[in-house]
Amino acid sequence: MQKWLLNAMIEYNSASFQNSQSYPAVLHMPGKILDKIIKWCFESLPDEILVGIDVNNKLKVNQQVNELFRSMESRNDLFAGQDFVIGEAEIVNRGDSYSVHHLPEDWTDGIFTESRGARGGRFTHWLHTHPNAVAIPSHQDADAAQSTHGVDLILGVEFTPEGPFGWYDNVEGVRRPLGKNEQQERENREPPRSAAGWRRKWWKKKNQRQVLGIAPTGHSIHGLELIAFHKSGVGVNVVLVDDEGMPYGWPFTK
Template sequence: MVEEWLARAMSDYNRASLEKKESYVASLHMPGPILADLVDWCFQSLPDEILVGIEVDNSKPHRDEVDELFKGADHRHGLFAGQGSIIGEAHLVNRGDSYSVHHLPEEWTDGLFTESRGARGARFTHWLHTHPNAPAIPSGADADAAQSTEGVDLILGVDFSPAGPLPWYDDIEGERRPLAKDEQKGEKEAENAGANRPRWRSRFFGRSDRRPVLGKAPTGHSIHGLELIAFHRSGVGINVIFVDEEGLPYGWPFQSDATE
């Protein structure tokens, strides 16, 4: 089970993924509990970046009806390693700044294959790293690191305050995919919403920042928004679908296909 706020966020994200399916050539299915772990690790590590190794479960293929619904006209088979299998596990492997986070500690590398697998030099199929106070859009360094990824790369962007020396950087081009972003709420409504907040939430408004707030991270930072994207090393985007324990997307059935 995942917390209610995250289940709603995943349902909204999946609905957008369905609407945008023609913009993608393949999809990646991620279980909700794994996303919950990724978000927790991200919040616990602020303001640092984190790098997460992700592996698929080859015994859990995508459900045919889900693949068919989210398949665009330009769908490609066999584009990346692990395609067609649901993500099975994730491991937090490094924490640091944008320059050091992609270089793995020795215990996470395979030694013999380090040079041929680039700076990350490890055994995971997919990789995710965070963008503290920056949109989930690949930088030049991200694109370079992705060249050694057999699967896909994911970026989780997080907008938080106080930003310190890292204010939100918004002047960047690319497809933005919000994962969670609260609408403006009043103080009274925020108080009434307390029962539905996840454990890291505190309140909707901080003392020095009047933007809407999703909640409080364990580090004390106020979280204003999240973004998530996935891309292949060739530069094409990969559509992320969040699924439950049965392999069905959160929000299923969607209104468009429920009435057909």
């Protein structure tokens, strides 16, 4: 695992801890699986990918960690697989934002398919990617989540070369960056004082974005976002863990 991603996961977990009171439940996701999915995302461009995720029935979540990230209004029975760490992930489809949620025939068994929804209910959790777009659910995403027994996750990735689609962030919602963009934060604290300054800022932002890391495909990664949500519409806190089920950046203290 590259150092930039390790540092990004530590920062992400710190934010998950600081915002723990905003979520009714926690999902424990191994960092090595996230690393794998990021690679799949770039290998499948310009398509989105749909990833089926199952839990590791032999690895329960660490209760000490769970208690520390638990909110005052937490629920122990919000979603399927809540007591276990994520164990396996597989690509099951690729396509645009409309077709990506539908499983190919190879991944369906034909039994109760209609009642299970477009995805066939094959996995506990589902993740799909938003290439060069923020990790905010669309109407299609929310509809597809209604047949999910666990949670839905979205991985948003900002990168260059952009290909056919530029970075899209004109959408409202709570965003969870994976790694801080220090350059952007500094510019946001110091807004331009003139119209010419705004033009320079836009041009600089477009052409001199901070690079978090380099993908195996050679793309420059400028930003990552990761969210999880339940079909009821509530957000789910994500904690990124190592092979032993401990969060990157542990320990955290209140």
